[in-house]
Structures are given as C-alpha cells and as structure tokens.
Amino acid sequence: MRVSVLGVRFPPHHTGGYELHCAATVAGLRAAGHDVQVLTSDLREPGVQGPADPPWVHRALRAFDPAGSWPGLRAAAAGERHNARVLAAHL
Numbered sequence: 001m002r003v004s005v006l007g008v009r010f011p012p013h014h015t016g017g018y019e020l021h022c023a024a025t026v027a028g029l030r031a032a033g034h035d036v037q038v039l040t041s042d043l044r045e046p047g048v049q050g051p052a053d054p055p056w057v058h059r060a061l062r063a064f065d066p067a068g069s070w071p072g073l074r075a076a077a078a079g080e081r082h083n084a085r086v087l088a089a090h091l
Helices: 017-031 073-090
Strands: 002-006 035-041 057-060
Touching: 002 017, 017 035, 035 073, 057 073
Parallel strands: 002 035, 035 057
Antiparallel strands: none
C-alpha cells in the first residue's frame, strides 16, 4: 500500500506528542512493508541535531513559525500557493 502522511512537523523537529505518534505510526507502516512518504514543513527546532532525513521525508512545505511574526497577506498567499504546488506534485 502507498501512504502519504501530511503534517506541519515531523521528528526530530517536533513540539510534542502528536508528531511522535505520527512517527511511530509511519515506522510501523514502513516495517509492515508499506511505501510511506512524509510531506512536512521546513520548520526547524532551534538547536535540534539529528541524522539526515531519510529519502521518504520531504520537508518542502512552508509554514509560519508560531514564535515568529506574521509575514503579511502577500507572503501568506505566496506560501499557500507554494504548498498547493508541492502537494499536487507529491500526490
């Protein structure tokens, strides 16, 4: 089975339990022999070091850093158009 997982964050760049549960689910599906691709944002947690992402993790979506400032309507719209193109190509 081919599975696409879509999320704002994915370990090691995560903020809580949701992302860890998602990673555990992905690991279980991959261990069962399924083709799982993860599409996530380019947000990075400061100071987090980890191994390079495997080829099935794609950090190509743009997201606004909740700790940052609002980029403005024009930048937000450009980010949404970018994400729509990335998602269409991924699917």
